[in-house]
Amino acid sequence: MKRLAPQLLTLAAVIVLISLVFPGFLSVEFSNGRLVGAPIDILKRGAPVALLAIGMTLVIATRGIDLSVGAVMAICGAVAAWAIVGGHGLGAALGLALGAGMLCGIWNGLLVAAFGIQPIVATLILMVAGRGVAQLVTQGTILTFSHEGLAFLGSGSLLGVPVPALIWIAAGAVTGLIVRQTALGLLIEAVGVNPRASTLAGLNTRVLLVAVYLIAGLFAAIAGLIVTADIRGADANNTGLWLELDAILAVVIGGNSLLGGRFSILGSLLGAMIIQSINTGILLAGYPSEFNLVIKAGLVVVILMLQSPRLAQVFALPRRAPLARPKEAGE
Amino acid sequence: MDASPILSARGLNKGFPGTKALTDIDFDLRPGEVHALLGENGAGKSTLVKCLTGAMRRDSGTILLHGQPISPASTLEAQALGIGTVYQEVNLLANLTVAENLTLGRQPRRFGLVDRRAMKAEAEAMLAGYGLAINVNRDLGSYSVAVQQIVAIARAVALSGKVLILDEPTASLDAREVELLFGVVERLRAKGLGIIFISHFLDQVFRISDRLTVLRNGRLIATTEAAEVDRHRLIAMMLGRDLAAQEAAHAPAQLNDAPGMLSFRGCGRRGAVEPFDLEVRQGEVIGMAGLLGSGRTESAELLFGLSPRDTGEARDGDRPLSLASPREAIAAGFGFAPEDRKTDGIIADLSVRENIVLALQARRGWAKPIPRAEQTRLATDYIRQLDIRTPGPEKPVGLLSGGNQQKVILARWLAMNPRFLILDEPTRGIDVGAHAEILRLIRRLVAEGMSLLVISSELEELVAVSDRMIVLRDRRHVAELAGGGLTADRIVDAIAAGDAA
Numbered sequence: 001m002k003r004l005a006p007q008l009l010t011l012a013a014v015i016v017l018i019s020l021v022f023p024g025f026l027s028v029e030f031s032n033g034r035l036v037g038a039p040i041d042i043l044k045r046g047a048p049v050a051l052l053a054i055g056m057t058l059v060i061a062t063r064g065i066d067l068s069v070g071a072v073m074a075i076c077g078a079v080a081a082w083a084i085v086g087g088h089g090l091g092a093a094l095g096l097a098l099g100a101g102m103l104c105g106i107w108n109g110l111l112v113a114a115f116g117i118q119p120i121v122a123t124l125i126l127m128v129a130g131r132g133v134a135q136l137v138t139q140g141t142i143l144t145f146s147h148e149g150l151a152f153l154g155s156g157s158l159l160g161v162p163v164p165a166l167i168w169i170a171a172g173a174v175t176g177l178i179v180r181q182t183a184l185g186l187l188i189e190a191v192g193v194n195p196r197a198s199t200l201a202g203l204n205t206r207v208l209l210v211a212v213y214l215i216a217g218l219f220a221a222i223a224g225l226i227v228t229a230d231i232r233g234a235d236a237n238n239t240g241l242w243l244e245l246d247a248i249l250a251v252v253i254g255g256n257s258l259l260g261g262r263f264s265i266l267g268s269l270l271g272a273m274i275i276q277s278i279n280t281g282i283l284l285a286g287y288p289s290e291f292n293l294v295i296k297a298g299l300v301v302v303i304l305m306l307q308s309p310r311l312a313q314v315f316a317l318p319r320r321a322p323l324a325r326p327k328e329a330g331e
Numbered sequence: 332m333d334a335s336p337i338l339s340a341r342g343l344n345k346g347f348p349g350t351k352a353l354t355d356i357d358f359d360l361r362p363g364e365v366h367a368l369l370g371e372n373g374a375g376k377s378t379l380v381k382c383l384t385g386a387m388r389r390d391s392g393t394i395l396l397h398g399q400p401i402s403p404a405s406t407l408e409a410q411a412l413g414i415g416t417v418y419q420e421v422n423l424l425a426n427l428t429v430a431e432n433l434t435l436g437r438q439p440r441r442f443g444l445v446d447r448r449a450m451k452a453e454a455e456a457m458l459a460g461y462g463l464a465i466n467v468n469r470d471l472g473s474y475s476v477a478v479q480q481i482v483a484i485a486r487a488v489a490l491s492g493k494v495l496i497l498d499e500p501t502a503s504l505d506a507r508e509v510e511l512l513f514g515v516v517e518r519l520r521a522k523g524l525g526i527i528f529i530s531h532f533l534d535q536v537f538r539i540s541d542r543l544t545v546l547r548n549g550r551l552i553a554t555t556e557a558a559e560v561d562r563h564r565l566i567a568m569m570l571g572r573d574l575a576a577q578e579a580a581h582a583p584a585q586l587n588d589a590p591g592m593l594s595f596r597g598c599g600r601r602g603a604v605e606p607f608d609l610e611v612r613q614g615e616v617i618g619m620a621g622l623l624g625s626g627r628t629e630s631a632e633l634l635f636g637l638s639p640r641d642t643g644e645a646r647d648g649d650r651p652l653s654l655a656s657p658r659e660a661i662a663a664g665f666g667f668a669p670e671d672r673k674t675d676g677i678i679a680d681l682s683v684r685e686n687i688v689l690a691l692q693a694r695r696g697w698a699k700p701i702p703r704a705e706q707t708r709l710a711t712d713y714i715r716q717l718d719i720r721t722p723g724p725e726k727p728v729g730l731l732s733g734g735n736q737q738k739v740i741l742a743r744w745l746a747m748n749p750r751f752l753i754l755d756e757p758t759r760g761i762d763v764g765a766h767a768e769i770l771r772l773i774r775r776l777v778a779e780g781m782s783l784l785v786i787s788s789e790l791e792e793l794v795a796v797s798d799r800m801i802v803l804r805d806r807r808h809v810a811e812l813a814g815g816g817l818t819a820d821r822i823v824d825a826i827a828a829g830d831a832a
Contacts, residue, residue: 181700182697182698182699182700183695183697183700183701186681186685186689186692187692187693189678189680189681189685190681190685190689193678193679193680193681194674194677194679196674196675197669197674197676197677197678198678198689198693199656199657200635200657200667200669200675200676201657201689201690201693201743202657202661202690202694203689203693204658204693208697261681262680
């Protein structure tokens with residue numbers, strides 16, 4: 001927990017800041033069998049970025065990056081809508097969408113792991129081509145549907161809590177558990193820090209790389225399903241647009257290094273919530289919408305500056321400078 | 332020729348955490364001489380050069396230029412004093428023109444703008460006398476490495492003009508280009524420059540040098556006229572074989588007659604190492620000796636499946652053995668502690684515990700994690716057994732000293748209980764104490780029945796631990812020595828034989 005103190009403090013600061021501008025921000029009510037209020041809205045609206053951030057954390061931990069997740073969301077949303085409209089049923093729609101997402105992940109993973117293409121270039125291909133694929137699936141239209149089962153994923157609620165919020169919280173918890181209770185986390189970190197030494201130690205570097213891109217694709221598919229279900233239609237052009245960048249930002253705000261290695265999924269999820277709080281807060285504060293992006297950018301710059309190690313050094317110097325170096329360093 | 336030295340060092344010392352890089356080095360460079368600096372990797376050549384050029388701060392000692400003490404704090408300052416350096420990788424800008432590179436930082440100006448005509452004239456003047464007919468307005472990158480080297484030399488000479496240091500300038504040149512470069516060096520020598528020449532190619536050293544200085548383990552072994560030393564003695568000095576006591580410790584009578592465990596027939600890889608045969612018996616240490624670049628590391632990487640062989644076969648007893656990747660080699664019971672610990676061995680950001688369990692965990696697969704308590708037990712076990720100096724198992728391994736990092740990698744492999752362990756330069760760059768411990772460990776492992784392949788540039792130490800010795804030269808296994816024939820002298824003979832031809 002101590003490691004995540006900066007993220008928790010940032011989230012608290014953002015919430016306090018919004019509360020100052022919009023006093024009723026933290027109030028939550030129970031009406032019509034649902035929890036209603038800004039915090040609940042943040043948990044729900046933040047679902048796509050939170051889901052993407054989980055996969056992105058693992059990819060970045062291997063010193064990679066996945067720019068294609070936004071486009072993969074569009075593909076998977078389109079596939080789900082196509083399956084529902086075609087009358088194939090909810091099971092087929094979900095299965096096909098998740099399968100498409102994993103296929104996209106495997107494609108990215110193979111480009112990176114087997115062909116040695118730089119991750120930013122490898123995933124750029126699908127980022128650009130992916131929306132084209134999605135448009136082919138929707139045949140250029142916004143593919144709308146009315147299927148309550150699928151819509152439930154985006155706008156339903158369970159015990160008063162929005163389903164998207166439940167999905168990302170569960171996904172985060174399950175992934176976190178799997179990664180830390182098995183050796184997957186250790187192996188991913190090892191590959192991220194030193195791929196060559198990892199190969200020499202007998203790690204199956206290629207399979208691990210494909211696996212993290214596959215996971216990123218899977219979570220992009222879930223995010224795409226949520227967005228598509230929420231608006232009851234697949235919009236190939238706008239589903240997940242620019243969300244890959246928000247996801248990367250969430251990972252970075254979560255305290256993870258783009259250079260790979262040590263990672264924290266919880267940190268990235270906090271990062272996603274910080275971003276969504278800012279988004280929601282700006283809307284609630286009632287600024288004209290044209291201010292949104294600029295204010296958001298300003299806040300992000302402040303957050304990243306507060307987290308920068310150099311700034312921390314400057315402020316920490318007077319107190320901690322004389323700390324004696326541990327003995328083994330001088331050997 | 333016996334002029335007073337242009338550049339000299341007295342009692343130079345330089346230490347790094349965990350190791351002493353230079354110990355009491357005296358060095359003299361006379362005007363009008365080419366002085367070769369020789370030694371294996373880690374001998375201290377580049378550290379010496381870096382201290383002379385201010386790229387590194389010396390711990391103690393004096394540097395005199397024309398008898399005046401100097402203390403350059405940067406290569407730029409050394410350059411202003413008259414000491415220029417040209418490295419193996421040309422550190423000029425390939426995307427600028429030759430003229431721009433030559434005049435960079437002091438371009439002639441006219442009305443505040445760069446005067447291209449004056450620049451061209453100046454560049455041509457700088458290159459005059461180097462026998463290069465090139466268009467100085469073309470990009471430097473469009474010329475061969477040899478031409479780039481000469482441009483770099485011209486720039487260094489123009490900026491400094493007294494001392495020129497050439498650090499492995501010929502490493503990527505072909506024979507004709509080397510001659511072109513040597514022509515330039517000879518001309519500069521005739522002009523009275525003092526030239527320090529670092530190279531691994533002994534033929535070239537003998538071809539161009541007037542005097543040579545040999546370093547080993549950061550100590551000065553000898554400075555001598557090039558004409559007064561032969562190839563055999565030079566190699567002996569570089570590899571060191573003067574510890575008679577250590578040799579005596581080796582009992583050559585113990586010939587291991589255990590049946591072969593692993594056998595490699597005609598294994599080779601084009602461009603890396605010629606096909607070779609190797610028989611590995613249980614409980615023996617096979618030494619691998621040869622100069623840098625002779626194919627030692629390449630042989631090890633081939634055996635470990637890191638760079639798969641393209642000819643030959645490997646057998647385990649009477650079963651064929653596939654070694655297409657390190658994973659397969661590890662599954663067959665192999666282990667490999669690589670030469671370059673920092674880039675190939677440790678995972679710096681991970682803890683000592685995680686580094687030790689890594690290979691074991693990789694073999695078990697991600698789904699079967701080693702319980703945390705078991706990991707900690709393994710780590711603390713090996714920390715005690717190998718005397719790894721760390722405050723605890725959770726310390727990031729990158730913060731430990733070189734010797735302790737090496738022990739962590741050894742622990743990683745010992746935890747796997749391999750039957751065939753390859754150690755590439757296991758004692759390089761580590762302090763004397765850790766050195767002796769690693770040699771003791773090698774003996775203990777063999778006594779327990781493990782087979783080892785040890786690659787080392789430290790000849791006397793290699794002779795002391797090995798039962799058999801493979802000698803490499805020019806990417807070829809040229810000799811195998813065992814029993815009474817296994818002496819440092821014979822090894823040096825085998826290495827020198829081909830060079831002389």
